[in-house]
Amino acid sequence: MNDLTPARLRELKRGATVRPVELADQLGLPEAALIEAELGHGATRIDATLSRLFPAIETLGEVMALTRNRSCVIEKIGRYSEFHDGTHAAMTLDPEIDMRMFPRHWVHGFAVDIDGRRSIQVFDASGVAVHKVHLREGSNLAAFAALTADLALPDQESLSDYAPRPAPEGARIAEDRVDTLREEWGRMTDTHQFNTLVRRLKMNRLGAYRAAGAPFVRQLAVSSVPTMFQTVRDREMQVMLFVGNRGCIEIHSGRLANLRPMGPWLNVLDERFNLHLRSDHLSEIWAVDKPTRRGAALSVEAFDADGELIFQCFGMRPEKGGDADAWADLVGSLPDAGDA
The missing domain is CATH 3.40.1570.10 (HemS/ChuS/ChuX like domains)
Incomplete structure (x- = not known):
């Protein structure tokens, strides 16, 4: 133009x-x-x-x-x-x-x-x-x-030649390496080992979730997300919520107090923390269990229709004031994808 x-x-x-x-x-x-x-x-x-x-x-x-x-x-x-x-x-x-x-x-x-x-x-x-x-x-x-x-950089006049936006990757699964994925997943001692594992096996996060199956992952109903937010609010639970893109991940640690749905948006409007989530973009929701030295790291993770990660939510660690049992009970109570 x-x-x-x-x-x-x-x-x-x-x-x-x-x-x-x-x-x-x-x-x-x-x-x-x-x-x-x-x-x-x-x-x-x-x-x-x-x-x-x-x-x-x-x-x-x-x-x-x-x-x-x-x-x-x-x-x-x-x-x-x-x-x-x-x-x-x-x-x-x-x-x-x-x-x-x-x-x-x-x-x-x-x-x-x-x-x-x-x-x-x-x-x-x-x-x-x-x-x-x-x-x-x-x-x-x-x-x-x-x-x-x-x-300030010296050039304040030239216009940039922006690179094309990368296409969404979608789920990558290496079918011949699924057994290795499951074996090494069960031996993890830190959540940070997961990214290294899936890269080495030529998969990605969503591909690994689709391939691994129980007991490592469980696909949840899309309705699990507002249910999870409401339960965290009602029970005054503390969570860690990760939202990011290719270059940055920002983390909220604490409660979710003031939920305000508005059209397709699910909003958290707290005094020093706001979240704005397009609930109509939610496509695949996974409960994910990764073993660590300190016990299971249990998360709820949301993806859009292109397989792009939207957010991850973990229970706050006990040493930070979280309740691991209450978080596990909440995640366990969320409906399976086929149930809603």
């Missing part, structure tokens, strides 16, 4: 009644292109290298951290702290803003200051949002200005 100049994109964005990501989809553009159109008009291209970016974000004080995929958005209010860098994976370990980051996907970074709304926005090579940091009323504006100046 040759008429979509930066000036025209700014005009369309100002007049839009939908979220930027939805406008970008309507225009057939990556979301990052809408931010890039604001260069010189409130947006600054910045270095998205985690070792430079996260120490600067820590100086902003209290902010809102947002991570999303196509079906779910998680928002946490707090401060960034306890940043640990790594070549392949990095993390923040603040009690409220708890994240895992995969640096190779942190490609296009912007500091945005438009109409008094300030944010840091990072996108992958395809221009898909990886993570956003939204400043709040009490955030440190001087630190934001310093971050913008210190991390």
Whole structure:
């Protein structure tokens, strides 16, 4: 669409009644292109290298951290702290803003200051949002200005050539290796060993779940998700909820208090934690049991129709205030896929 100049994109964005990501989809553009159109008009291209970016974000004080995929958005209010860098994976370990980051996907970074709304926005090579940091009323504006100046890249004019968005992978199963999967699954001592195992066997998460069968997994009814959320709320249970994309996973640890369904959206609207889940995107739900040295790690995991992971939910560990027996009882009570 040759008429979509930066000036025209700014005009369309100002007049839009939908979220930027939805406008970008309507225009057939990556979301990052809408931010890039604001260069010189409130947006600054910045270095998205985690070792430079996260120490600067820590100086902003209290902010809102947002991570999303196509079906779910998680928002946490707090401060960034306890940043640990790594070549392949990095993390923040603040009690409220708890994240895992995969640096190779942190490609296009912007500091945005438009109409008094300030944010840091990072996108992958395809221009898909990886993570956003939204400043709040009490955030440190001087630190934001310093971050913008210190991390600004020399080129503030050129438009990016975004890579095509990767197609969904779907379920990958290596039928000749299913017995090996089951044998080695039963010998796991840490949940982190699972990803290494399935990669080595040329499978992926959903493929492994479909192949493994009982006692490792049980496919649940789609209705299990709202039932699980409601039960966690009603029993005041503590859970760990993981929502992410290729470049970032954000974690909520604690209760789910204020559930507010609205149309296709299942929302959690708590004081310092919001979740927005497209319930109509839920396609496959799995109860997953992985052995660890500390006992079973039992999760409920949701996938969309393309086989993309939407979220994972675990019971909080007992040493953190969780009740493993209560969580196991809840997951065990959820209906099988064929029962609803």
